[in-house]
Amino acid sequence: MPFHIPFPSQLLAFEAAPATSFSFLVSYSSSNSNRGSRADWCGRLAMAVVNFVKAHIGQSPKLQGRTPRRGSGVVRSSLQGAVVGNRAEWLTSCAVLSSKVAALAPHSTNSHLALAVAASNGAVLDLIPLETVDGSARHLPAPLRIADLSPAPMHGSELRVAYQGVPGAYSEKASGKAYPGSDAIPCDQFEVAFQAVENWIADRAVLPVENSLGGSIHRNYDLLLRHRLHIVGEVQLPVHHCLLVLPGVRKEDITRVISHPQALAQCEHTLTRMPGLNAAREAFDDTAGAAEHVAANSLRDTAAIASSRAAELYGMEVLADGIQDDSGNVTRFVMLAREPIVPRMDRPFKTSIVFAHDKEGTSVLFKVLSAFAFRDISLTKIESRPHRPIRLADDADSGTAPKQFEYMFYVDFQASLADPRVQNALAEVQEFTSFLRVLGSYPMDMTPMAAGVASLDSSSAYSSS
Ligand SMILES: O=C(O)C(=O)C[C@]1(C(=O)O)C=C[C@@H](O)C=C1
Incomplete structure (x- = not known):
């Protein structure tokens, strides 16, 4: 029976990793996302990728990765030694694959992107358009235009913003607040959102870093260090949670509550x-994904904590509204881009840094904090993370990468990198520390939180990045 790809899988981004493991990103979108069961749909996406690689490289990959969701998004998968024995062979296979697909490629933005990426970073990566949206006409690739070499557009519907989760997640709302009118691209993991920007599948990522009740989202702090992206802005989003169930389900029926x-x-x-509720808690990838899971599997014994928008999207009922422990529940998200923005002095700015030191004791930390205190620079956050022996992205060949340190310290302060006080403070900090990186200097979110969620849709406070 002929195999049909039930949706346009628009890009494949291949990335050679060391040894025999190769990873790639697949972005997909389906207008038929509600047809068939979720398992069906996932199976068809996986088959589409396997068949595609098999047809063009000649061997079957073993797909490893997260289960894609219905609709659209970006997933990361990997091939474990199945295709070729070494990196050079893999790159050759990728080049062959790219040239075959480029010859079939539609005249689309994606083909421009493929060329732009190849031109800008040495062609380790190829973005490969697979099919036109309607699966019909195919054209030769268009020539690279000057616009393809400049940074992605700043505003409007062309800006693609990666977030973790599925539609209805708070992160989707934060992306809309950060970049009104942009296209939000759901990603199944934080790591994928970082890679989507690095690989030019998205122009920006908007990711949570801390919540006023739950504290820091440590995973994203670790990823900020591992990747090369820059913080270009922040958004604070009031988070108003609901307890969602299938229509007709009562509190007494619930044995499990799932959510992020x-x-x-x-x-x-x-x-x-909550009177009448006696339920176990279970973690899920994101809040809206939890609601989708309950709805897709008709789980009448399970409730999800998610937004009222998720209730609308997945046909759920709001059993309880405003169930966060504090009405002032706010999550702070950072906006990430491939390039930093130019720091300014004409509006309130924040700067985020990360540093490490290899001396014993607390004196270094004291000296670092004093460098800011003596210059009247207010710190808004300090976070320490155990240092794992990872290779830091931007220090691969600079010789400044730390070897073994106990902690990485992340500090946010309320001043711009353009401010001479900050430059002096950082020069001083550099003397005490063995590793220092500026993660970004960006406009502060000045939206009054009291305005609440309802006012966010019309927010246009974020215009500089
Ligand atoms: O699951 C979601 O909806 C998310 O956007 C993620 C997330 C988070 O990671 O903190 C974002 C905001 C809320 O604090 C709860 C969850």
Whole structure:
């Protein structure tokens, strides 16, 4: 029976990793996302990728990766030694594959991107358009235009913003607040959102870093260090949680509440005190994904914590509204881009840095904090993370990468990198530390939180990045 790809899989981004493991990103979108079961749909996407690679490289890859969701998004998968024995052979296969697909490629933005990426970073990566949206006409690739070499557009519908989760997630809302009118691209993991920007599948990423009740989202701090992206802005989003169930389900029927771990933490006291509810908690990738899971599998014994928008999108009922433990529940997101923005002095700016030191004791930390205190620079956050022996992206060949340190310290302060006080403070900090990196200097989110969620849709406070 002929195999049909039920949706346009628009790009494949291949990336050679060391040894025999190769990873790639697949972006997909389906207008038929509600047809067939979720398992069906995932299976068809996986088959489409396997068949495609098999047809063009000649061997079957073993797909490893997260289960894609219905609709659209970006997933990361990998081939474990199945295709070729070494990196050079893999790159050759990728080049052959690219040239075959480029010859079939539609005249689309994606083919421009493929060339732009190849031109800009040495062609380790290829973005490969697979099919036109309607699966019909194919054209030769268009020539590279000057616009393809400049940074991605700043505003409007062309800006593609990666977020973690599925439609209805708070991160999707934060992306809309950060970049009104942009195309939000759902990603199944934080790591994928970083890679989507690095690989030019998205122009920006908007990712949560801390919540006023649940604290820091540590994974993103670690990823900020591992990747080369720059913080170009921040958005603070009031988070208003609902307890969602299938229509007709009562509190007494619920044995399980599922959601993102942050959302579970933000509602813990309320859930514990809720009369008639006696349910176990279970972590899920994101809040809206939890709602989708309950709806797609008709789970009448399970409730999800998510937004009221998720309830609308997945046909759920709001059993309880505003279940966060504090009405002022706010999550702070950072906006990430491939290039930093030019720091300015004409509006309130924040700067985020990360540093490490290899001396014993607390004196270095004291000296670093003093460098800011003596110059009247207010710190808004300090976070320490155990240092794992990872290779830091931008220090691969600079010789400044730390070897073994106990902690990385992340500090946010309220001043612009353009401010001479900051430049002097950082020069001083550099003397005490063995590793220092500026993660970004960016406009502060000045939206009054009291304005609440309802006002966010019309927000246009973020115009500089
Ligand atoms: O799951 C979602 O909806 C998300 O956008 C993620 C996330 C988070 O990671 O903190 C974002 C905001 C809320 O704090 C709860 C969850």
